[in-house]
Amino acid sequence: MKTKELMDLIDQTAQDPEVKKDADLEQGLLLAYKDLANGKDMKGVALKLDNSISMYLMTHEYKAPQAVIDLVKAMKNDANSFWKGTGISKLFW
DSSP states (O other), X not given: XXXXXXHHHHHHHXXXXXXXXXXXXXXXXXXHHHHHHTTOOHHHHHHXXXXXXXXXXXXXXXXXXXXXXXXXXXXXXXXTOSOTTSHHHHHTO
């Protein structure tokens, strides 16, 4: 997945009305987007985002807005994903 593709997915997810209801979740997504826009390493940004989403899931009984699930699935299904085989990828398979 290219950086621009990930940025677009993050932006779409952050704009979801259900996501906007949770300020911490939205902030985590916006921070990831900003970091990518500023040229930070995609792997590092994605790992931070993984931590943010994992924390959200743990504190919300492993339930998330569909947009978040779609984001995680897209990242997991990417052929170059380093998330393959991690716990987060197994939650949505």
